[in-house]
Amino acid sequence: MTEMAGGAAQALPVVSRRVLVIGGTARSLSNFRGPLLKLLGERGHRIVAAAHPDASAEGVRRELAALSIPFEPLAIGRGGLDPLEDWRTARAIRALIARHAPEVVIAYTAKPVIYAGLALHDHPGVRFHPMITGLGYAFSEARGVKRILLHALLTRLYQRSLANAHTTIFQNPDDQALFRECGLLAPGARSAVVDGSGVDAALFPPRPLPREPVFLMLARLMVEKGVRVYVEAARLVHERYPQARFQLAGALDPNPSSVRSAELAAWQSAGDIEYLGKLESVQAALAACRCYVLPSWYREGIPRSVLEAMATGRPIITTDSPGCRETVEPGINGWRVEPRSARALADAMLALIEADETTVTAMARASLAQVERRYDVRRVNRQLLEITQL
Numbered sequence: 216m217t218e219m220a221g222g223a224a225q226a227l228p229v230v231s232r233r234v235l236v237i238g239g240t241a242r243s244l245s246n247f248r249g250p251l252l253k254l255l256g257e258r259g260h261r262i263v264a265a266a267h268p269d270a271s272a273e274g275v276r277r278e279l280a281a282l283s284i285p286f287e288p289l290a291i292g293r294g295g296l297d298p299l300e301d302w303r304t305a306r307a308i309r310a311l312i313a314r315h316a317p318e319v320v321i322a323y324t325a326k327p328v329i330y331a332g333l334a335l336h337d338h339p340g341v342r343f344h345p346m347i348t349g350l351g352y353a354f355s356e357a358r359g360v361k362r363i364l365l366h367a368l369l370t371r372l373y374q375r376s377l378a379n380a381h382t383t384i385f386q387n388p389d390d391q392a393l394f395r396e397c398g399l400l401a402p403g404a405r406s407a408v409v410d411g412s413g414v415d416a417a418l419f420p421p422r423p424l425p426r427e428p429v430f431l432m433l434a435r436l437m438v439e440k441g442v443r444v445y446v447e448a449a450r451l452v453h454e455r456y457p458q459a460r461f462q463l464a465g466a467l468d469p470n471p472s473s474v475r476s477a478e479l480a481a482w483q484s485a486g487d488i489e490y491l492g493k494l495e496s497v498q499a500a501l502a503a504c505r506c507y508v509l510p511s512w513y514r515e516g517i518p519r520s521v522l523e524a525m526a527t528g529r530p531i532i533t534t535d536s537p538g539c540r541e542t543v544e545p546g547i548n549g550w551r552v553e554p555r556s557a558r559a560l561a562d563a564m565l566a567l568i569e570a571d572e573t574t575v576t577a578m579a580r581a582s583l584a585q586v587e588r589r590y591d592v593r594r595v596n597r598q599l600l601e602i603t604q605l
Contacts, residue, residue: 231259235317237331239324241272247412250592256282263315267291291326305330323348332376342381344603347390349516373399382602386411386516389537407602411517413592419526422502424579428459428568431504433497433520436465438472441510446487447557452564464491464500501527506567509533512554522590525582532563548581
């Protein structure tokens with residue numbers, strides 16, 4: 216079988232392996248993969264974790280050291296492909312693999328997946344498990360010559376990299392189908408779908424649902440994330456309900472499609488949104504909102520922010536787009552809307568404002584139930600253990 220289901224793990228004999236985990240940023244090792252790293256260590260595997268040393272790197276290094284996991288800094292650029300920078304990244308990953316001689320390599324996000332896979336051409340005995348956690352700008356519906364060229368280059372690089380994969384792991388079936396249709400996976404290659412990166416419900420416990428109509432969006436401030444659509448929808452809702460509040464949190468991004476600081480400032484001056492800045496901790500913002508909104512068409516894997524909002528017990532409004540659509544059962548825990556449509560998004564927000572308390576409370580409970588059923592990080596990690604045989 217080439218397609219694998221991410222179900223409950225079978226009882227596996229634990230054989231200690233040397234495992235190298237390569238991620239995009241140090242923060243992601245802690246926030247997205249911390250429970251998995253801890254679990255792998257508890258199962259007796261010898262782990263090395265590597266990622267770009269962002270601002271949280273020292274804290275992550277200490278956190279991993281407490282688990283007896285060394286942290287290796289890797290200079291991995293963001294915001295496109297720079298030939299010199301990426302050559303350095305590829306060289307550093309090759310040296311990392313040669314130095315630690317792993318038996319298993321797990322990589323996630325585009326550049327770690329691509330350059331680890333290419334490096335493993337020289338190490339055919341190493342099991343490689345790339346995790347496709349979303350396809351991003353190059354595979355979005357954005358137009359333009361730069362995106363087309365980037366898409367063509369990434370397609371070729373993925374084809375070469377994934378030729379060395381033992382199992383390629385996706386977070387939604389749309390991405391898996393696209394990779395097969397485009398020939399990024401070789402015929403007969405093994406692949407599997409898991410339910411995102413999961414969410415630790417202990418870190419995002421249910422919070423009382425506020426009565427005030429406060430909407431929240433957490434995202435990098437990129438066009439494809441739906442930031443402008445969110446602002447336009449807020450204006451439409453304000454025409455009928457001027458007391459409604461629309462909060463936005465996230466950082467400006469080096470990506471070519473990021474909004475600019477002047478545009479953000481104009482939205483604030485006009486009273487369209489309340490900008491909360493880049494939040495190190497999002498729990499308080501989630502607790503203060505009545506509904507979480509992510510109008511993205513960015514080719515998400517499974518958006519982590521949506522899972523955190525669901526664990527907090529919030530109705531969700533998101534798009535009928537790959538990755539986003541998996542999180543919402545329409546009319547049960549929220550609404551799916553047409554991507555790019557401010558009118559459709561505003562209509563869903565108006566429906567939330569005008570719904571009776573019983574309906575909104577039921578949606579909040581349905582979000583919690585879906586997290587327990589599908590997205591709890593312990594369940595997702597069991598899926599990953601089964602797939603990787605670790």
